Amino acid sequence: DAGVTQSPTHLIKTRGQQVTLRCSPKSGHDTVSWYQQALGQGPQFIFQYYEEEERQRGNFPDRFSGHQFPNYSSELNVNALLLGDSALYLCASTFTGTSQPQHFGDGTRLSIL
Amino acid sequence: AQSVTQLDSHVSVSEGTPVLLRCNYSSSYSPSLFWYVQHPNKGLQLLLKYTSAATLVKGINGFEAEFKKSETSFHLTKPSAHMSDAAEYFCVVSDPRRGYSTLTFGKGTMLLVSP
Numbered sequence: 001d002a003g004v005t006q007s008p009t010h011l012i013k014t015r016g017q018q019v020t021l022r023c024s025p026k027s028g029h030d031t032v033s034w035y036q037q038a039l040g041q042g043p044q045f046i047f048q049y050y051e052e053e054e055r056q057r058g059n060f061p062d063r064f065s066g067h068q069f070p071n072y073s074s075e076l077n078v079n080a081l082l083l084g085d086s087a088l089y090l091c092a093s094t095f096t097g098t099s100q101p102q103h104f105g106d107g108t109r110l111s112i113l
Numbered sequence: 114a115q116s117v118t119q120l121d122s123h124v125s126v127s128e129g130t131p132v133l134l135r136c137n138y139s140s141s142y143s144p145s146l147f148w149y150v151q152h153p154n155k156g157l158q159l160l161l162k163y164t165s166a167a168t169l170v171k172g173i174n175g176f177e178a179e180f181k182k183s184e185t186s187f188h189l190t191k192p193s194a195h196m197s198d199a200a201e202y203f204c205v206v207s208d209p210r211r212g213y214s215t216l217t218f219g220k221g222t223m224l225l226v227s228p
Contacts, residue, residue, distance in 0.1 A: 004156070033216075042203050042218030043157070056215060084121040088158055101147060102216065
């Protein structure tokens, strides 16, 4: 039973560029959440997708957007990259309507030069 | 609003000695509380969760935590540390009225285990 998988594992971009990160949820899960973890900090909630729609959003600018596909996989897009966007981006999945906690992937390490 | 304060950024113990990682929470409702562990260059693994059942919660790898409402605390303990326990630990609170979606993390406690 595959857990949450994220790709790529590492990515290097320059300021102003755009990036897309991908996530496949754990089998049986229908809800995907994205978190940003800056170096030395705890993860911060970016947004959550359910039924292909953004259901909740944290305190992140519109440069951060996402998508969920019919197979429940998800993408995180970040436009106009800033140096401060350098972080580990974590995807988590769960099944809405149950008491299951979120399962996390290993993350994508994004470095902005 | 909800928040979590992890009282120690680093905790150092010797192998075989007890572990105590401290966490205080703030919430205007009865929260769900979790402890997650993160090994280097890895994602987060759930250690245990509290969801208003028993106040003493047992998790994986010998860890347990006690929910104390009067002290708004949810400290993580383990009787005997192992070298493999060295990692970063996060205390997390969520609003159960909205499912587990809105997770609020503490800043983390790095556990160092020496031989």
